[in-house]
Amino acid sequence: MTKVLMKGNEAVGAAAIAAGCRYFFGYPITPQNEIPEYMSRELGKVGGVFVQAESEVAAINMVYGAAGSGARVMTSSSSPGIALKQEGISYIAGAELPCVIVDMMRGGPGLGSIQPAQGDYFLATRGGGNGDYRMIVLAPADVQELVDLVIEGFDLADIYRTPVMILGDGMIGQMMEPVEFKTEANKELPEKDWATVGTGGKRKPNVINSLYLQAEDLENHNIKLQAKFAKIRENEKRVEKYNIENADIVLTAYGTTSRIAKTAISKLEKEGYKVGLIRPISLYPFPNEAYEEINEDAKGVLTIEMSSGQMIDDVRLSLNGKLPTYFYGRTGGMVPSPEEIVNKVKEILGGDK
Amino acid sequence: MKNDKRIRIIIGHYGSGKTEFSVNYAVKLSALGKKVGLVDLDVVNLYFRSREKAQILEEKGIRVIGSALKGTAVDIPAISGEVLTPLQDKTYDAVLDIGGDPAGARTLGRYKDFLVDGEYDMFFVLNANRPETQSVEKVMEFIVKIQDTTRAKVTGIINNTHLLKSTTTEDVIRGYDLAMEVSKVSKIPLKYNVCMEHLVEELPGEIKDKIFPITLYMREEWMI
Known part of the structure; x- marks a missing residue:
């Protein structure tokens, strides 16, 4: 069709x-x-x-x-x-x-x-x-x-x-x-x-x-x-994963923010960063196993939401202390831009490459 | 564009791309040295309205008139009294971006007294990829409904057939064919074929004659 x-x-x-x-x-x-x-x-x-x-x-x-x-x-x-x-x-x-x-x-x-x-x-x-x-x-x-x-x-x-x-x-x-x-x-x-x-x-x-x-x-x-x-x-767990086995950092986001995260990832890749993504499609049941597959040497997992941090609780439960977690969010109807995410990733990884 | 009437009213189903067309049209007019007033009369859509781009447009010297109530979250069909300025002040070239369906187009009826036959253009933006405007019958039904509620006459058809950033020349050509059929039935002339800059070269000559290349102002970088 x-x-x-x-x-x-x-x-x-x-x-x-x-x-x-x-x-x-x-x-x-x-x-x-x-x-x-x-x-x-x-x-x-x-x-x-x-x-x-x-x-x-x-x-x-x-x-x-x-x-x-x-x-x-x-x-x-x-x-x-x-x-x-x-x-x-x-x-x-x-x-x-x-x-x-x-x-x-x-x-x-x-x-x-x-x-x-x-x-x-x-x-x-x-x-x-x-x-x-x-x-x-x-x-x-x-x-x-x-x-x-x-x-x-x-x-x-x-x-x-x-x-x-x-x-x-x-x-x-x-x-x-x-x-x-x-x-x-x-x-x-x-x-x-x-x-x-x-x-x-x-x-x-x-x-x-x-x-x-x-x-x-x-x-x-x-x-x-x-x-x-x-x-x-x-x-019934559903998830999209991208490059999580050899990432320096993994972003995780659902819905609209996951798309902005993807644009941020392609920008970061052009600068040489290795950034993965976990996009939960089912929020319940939460695809917790995906977080166990993240490269052990990754610096952490950055959750991005248009909230003050809610899904991050499930991310923490899934990681069970294995990796540090970070958060970036906008609220009130503000939509984060790819640049904001790029900057947050650089801040976590320690400045420009 | 210079031959279009001083007051241009842009109508079309939501999703037809009338806001993107309106914004581009205003920018082009302004680049021709005109004093442009872009009036956002859309009280139906609450996202993706031309007033969201007010800053970019004002930097280009375009006066943007939206709601009298400031704030992106204002869910009230309030129109600014300023709308009358570009309608009455003949030093302005006015572009009116109207809401996306016959209900939304009702706002225009209020300005009937300022819309004298022969002194305005009302452009119908047609996207053949929208389910509501895919056949001549459906398009004609829409045009009739919108003319009834706005109490104004459509004077030109804009072929704006697109699939956002995945638009191909095939879309533009298919839209052209539909627009020509509508034009034949309605006796309303096809004014412009709209497409993104990079597609222009690949289009056949007959379409290129009335080409109106655009830049996407309303789609964020992360949108498809």
Whole structure:
């Protein structure tokens, strides 16, 4: 198929529809408004339903309902709106329902700004909602990868019966890039025999629920959930690695910042520096093994984020003290430039070569 | 360019590259010694707006008029009263960069009284690689909608078919063919074929006649 030029947010909508999503419930917030706008325009054409809910809390609970009846369903928002959805996300994880949630992050905390940021890493990977749950979190670095991960996200949600978050930022959402929609057959997906679609008088009713009246039952449910998360950790790590076996220093970043890091690396290489990159694509499960492959003589690992330092916690846990860690970040909606990263690398490695 | 009307309105779907075209057009006009006012009337997009490049443009002597409210994070469709200056003051050559869809183009309706037939140009920026403007029917539908909301008439088509930094001559030629078809149906002339400088030499003669080479001001170094 030929490439077309799409804005990240529009591409999310097109990818979701291509993946068979027919239900979208959301509430507007910048910088992701083109997602509900696209869905409101396009879902009706394919027999789907778009509802602009009265709030984010209502929208995520509509997702709970649609997912419980076995539908492919999505919601999207940006940082403060995602914060409002946390209760519903915890319920969805607890009730083991598949859905895709898109977060195009903006500056924070609070209402923050409408410019791009990456301050929701903790919220996404640590479970902003209550209880012992984990959520698959995928972080695209360009619009093509955004399309691919949205489509794959729906499959992962169905396979594991769990919510999947696509963690982008305003830049990915607003940026125009060439994309193509690969028409591969979906993975083999389990039948949704748990969905509440009516018994036809032939079986016991299915129950979608996250409330347990007996502590023993809830503990057993938690054990089952944890076994599922362990399986996700075993099977679903995604990472891009570049030149980490013989690097003087390894940069690590996800999403938009990873692209700026790549530009910084090519600049540094021209000056003779050997710089590697680890780009986590899945933030949960975090690709910790990649950090074990770094050259032992490397001077350290520089984490770059559009936050005050959140993913760096996972980097430290992965390195387990093996190498020194450094950090460079911009916040509030400021995007780091390749030069800033180049300068930071030189500062760590000790001046010009 | 000198033959274009004093007031140039640039419209097109978001992603068509109208902001990049507007910025380049303003820079070229300014280089011709004109006193240029670039008006950013985009209240739909919040990223990649011409006002972000105000500093570079002002260094080139171009007056950039955006929102009355300063601050990149202002998510309010506020327009500056200054917009009237280049419209009314005939010593200015005005370039108006309009929001990327019929809803965004509504801002222009407010200036209807200043847009007299024959005294302005409204250029429709066409990118044949955008899903919304890939066929003659879709382009015509878009032109009609935008004319209805802006209450102004499209006077020229700009073929700006691109895939950002991966644009090839094939893209430009395909866009040219579509633009010519649209031109035939709509009776609106093709004004310019836009492409990045390095592609110009490889293009066939008929396209080169109306070539408008551009530099990418809106794409950061790390973007594709």
